Amino acid sequence: MTARAQHATPGSAYAEALAGVPPFSGLRITGAERPTATGFAGLTLFVTTEQPDGTERKFVVKAAPWDTRVYPEPRIAEQYELLRVLGRDTDVPVPAVHHCEPSARLLGGPFFVMDLIPGQVPSDFPSYHRQGWIAELPAEDRARLWWASMDAMSQVHRVDARRLGLGFVAPPDGGPPGTTQQLDYYERHMEFFGCAGDPVLSSALSWLRAHLPAEPGPPGLLWGDARLGNIVYGEDLRPAVLLDWEMTGLGPAEVDLGWFLWMDRFLSEGIGAGRLAGLPGHEETVQRYGELIGRPLAPLPYYEILAGFRFALVTSRVERIVLAARVMPPGVPLALHANAKAQLGRALARITGSS
Template identity: 85%
Template sequence: MTAPAQETVPARETTARHAATGSAYAAALAGTPPFDGLRITGTERPTATGFAALTLFVTAEEPDGAERRFVVRAAPWDTRVYPEPRIAEQYELLRILGRETGVPVPAVHHCEPSARLLGGPFLVMDLVPGRVPPDFPSYHRQGWIAGLPEEDRARLWWATLEAMAGVHRLDADRLGLGFAAPPDGGPPGTAQQLEHYARHTAFFGRAGDPVLTEALSWLRTHLPPEPGPPGLLWGDARLGNVVYGEDLRPAALIDWEMTGLGPAEVDLGWFLWMDRFLSEGVGGERLAGLPGHEETAERYGELLGRPLGPLPYYEVLAGFRFALITSRVERLVLAARVMPPGVPLVLHANAKAQLRRALDRVTGRS
């Protein structure tokens, strides 16, 4: 199914709407599915839901008094992290995964392509109860995962890898998931993932950056062969995008903004890169009990039933993309003036430093 077109509005209009109060959000959503027939009793903007979207937790009441909880994910045009919001594609993907596969995802209820209500297109889905690991401060430093016994940390890690492998074992063609690929960059695969970001270095604010230029050149020169037909990619595959149940197994894989088509190594490389960034990348140590990256790669090959491609390549690819994204995030943070004057922003600097170290390893400079 082709995703519907998404409408955009001028930045001055979306900025005003983005600043709406909770009651204004409720008024905007009233009458929109699935809230027609329900009474909205509360809206909340959580503080730890990533950078790429406006997120609202909405509580509503059925006519019989039963309470329901939803998540609204909107993409205001002037504060978007990615070149295209792709809300409609996310909605259709979650709809298919929820109805036709065993991948744990939230049930979706509505996709609104218009930007008039919340400043950008949005989707509505169930709020899945459970716990989500923090990114800042890192789960390696504090939080509920740090409080688990080591054997439970390992159990959570392997359960996450099994759920991710379930995504990668899907037959994307049979499910009709061609729309998940980015709209530019050539045929689906590793090269498309690379070139999609390469085409938007100016949008991310890093055109001509020497570290990213070197990384892009190395990635193009060392592009590996595809291991098989392109499969579905989660995109932002990491512990912080999983809702965990009491049994420490994934109750839902969330945040599919970066979805695409390509080899599973793209997701695995990102997963390992983000785990490294949230430990080594911020000057910390990995939690004891979490399986090592080599052990993880070996097990993941077993889950896929095939040898893995060169993971150092896919980790550099992850580092290239992450450095671009963190650059865009910092520009948005500075523009919004949400940090006190004089407070240094180190997210992008840390991301680029980790990419520099990875380039040194793969080029033999370290």
């Protein structure tokens, strides 16, 4: 079954496909649904089961169908192993994982199964800056949520990646871990993302190459897609779990912080929305984050341009997938990618002094 056809499979067929897969063996699957508020990187299923004692238990299945993959390699096995190690050996809040299936036979691509953790997740579309439960919070609670998110992310950056043997999260076809490795990786895959020859992306890559900073220390673990929308929050507004590790790798903590700040800016300034009152500002966040990880941070503008470059690559790939699926009329640009590229262009102009 092709990935696109598999995406159209009703819940009952998903349940039938998963029936013999651990941890579902011996449990009755009572529901298998695709949530509407998930990202673009593959297939997500919420699976509800009934245990032998009649109690209900819920799981998440994360799959990477080949035809609609956002990243060059699905790296499902690496995500599974990373979450397994983090859950076993660290305090990083991650969901428990139960099974990794390397075959594409059942869901059109490899997948893994993890616990579904209840809680609230900030919305990207529509942006949490415009509406939703964060917009409805008092300003002081928004600040509390922001700092709790920084605390949780800093736990990732305090992980001893070498001691835990996490070298497998680095891109599979690169050199020594670090920022240069990331640039090499994305440059090799410009055609995959649909950005080969794009003037804005090419200019950003050239600038990033020319202004590469010294690495601030040994490469550590990176979350990758670090943002509010990938955090499940409990009733106390603290992160219950950090989600979506498709972009994980090794490098300086500044890579994740730059991405976090860039994505927050994209979901406000980048789409013409005002930023919510109460959320701490850029300088305050950078200063506090250095305190959390125990060292001064390297200048963030470089890592924010890096974030904008990577994000525009991802949105370009998403646009290609959406157009191929005929979700939008041919020739109609996807606002997501147009906005991402425009924000990157403005940031480059500011940093280079060009008009």
